Amino acid sequence: MIKGPGKWGFYVFVPAPIPRKLLLDGDTVLALSRADTAIGRLAGAGRLLPNPHLLVNPYMTWEAVASSGIEGTQTSVSEVLEANATGQSLPGSDVREVQNYIAALTEGLRRLAEIPLCLRFLREVHAVLMRGVRGQERQPGEFRTSPNWIGSPTDTPDNATFVPPLPGDMRRSLDDLEQFLNEDVPLPVLIRCALLHYQFETIHPFLDGNGRLGRLLAVFFLVQQEVLPQTLLYLSPYFEGHRSEYYERLQAVREQGCIQEWLQFFLTAAAVQAADAVARAERLGDVRERYRRELAATGSRSRAGEVVDLMLDNPYITVARVQKALGVTQPGALSLLRRIEQRGWLQDRGTSGKGGRVVWVAPEVLCVIEEVGPPSR
Secondary structure (H helix, E strand, O other), rough: OEOHHHHHHHHEEEOOOOOOOOOOOHHHHHHHHHHHHHHHHHHHHHHOOOOOHHHHHHHHHHOOOOOOOOOOOOOOOHHHHHHHHHHOOOOOOOOOHHHHHHHHHHHHHHHHOOOOHHHHHHHHHHHHOOOOOOOOOOOOOOOOOOOOEEEEOOOOOOOOEEOOOOHHHHHHHHHHHHHHHHHHOOHHHHHHHHHHHHHHHHHOOOOOOOHHHHHHHHHHHHHHHHOOOOOOOOOHHHHHHOOHHHHHHHHHHHHHHHHHHHHHHHHHHHHHHHHHHHHHHHHHHHHHHHHHHHHOOOOOOOOHHHHHHHHHHOOOEEHHHHHHHHHOHHHHHHHHHHHHHOOOOEEEEEOOOOEEEEEEHHHHHHHHHHHHOOOOO
């Protein structure tokens, strides 16, 4: 902790550079082993599934809802999936913020194919994350040039829970973070990811959106390191389920240097979420294969099997969505949906939004996607 100069005469925390070497204690090594094993199983499941890319959208939505929920956004996975299917948000909901998170995640994954993780990359993703939502007036896509602090809305820098570094020290810390992102550091990938997430949250380089972007950074880093063949591992649902501990572990590193405990928490999150992702992937795969087997047994040459894949991508279905995806006419799309509805795989939810379009939902698929994972460690 240091005291700022002049008008910024309050105590701020300036993080040390990210360690390039770190001795792991026994509990951390055990947690790392469990996380590596769980992620290895998830990688195997991703390779064995007939269409693992079909799971990316529901898993991405689950991550977005959980990460935004940590910041107080109130919405559900089903609300977001329905809004995405119909192209409309529910009045008074926070769906737009979650949709921005998904857009930022999608844009970041696209940009990773073009540029490495760097400060420019983070600014670009932040601009997408904050576009048109609460906080959009707080310099989206630009690093802050003034202090910020963490605490209740009535807190000041003098009594806040935590005050990140002032702009000058912040930029030096960001330069170190950028170097760490692209150096060949002799540490396991998950340990590096945990250190990155802690450091970004401690630097807090934007006026708003730091928590969400810091959790996105963890996803992007794991993708850049090619940990999985598909982006099926998301940590925010665990962080949301253990929100108090999540914040306490981060703060304990700053106040007491409890880095091993933070690493163990992060690694436990990775292990639990990887195991949960495997279980959901297997259940969704079973649903898909059962539906397709039943269709094949009828001897029909219908394109209903393609609609089944659309249901896994998003269990909310409209005629327009089937038309666009399959290139069929409006009557043809409606016929396919009614045929699947007769089998009990879809339920007509009635009309939605200004256009009055009919929306169907696949309840069995939605149940697997929306089911809350195990909260225990």
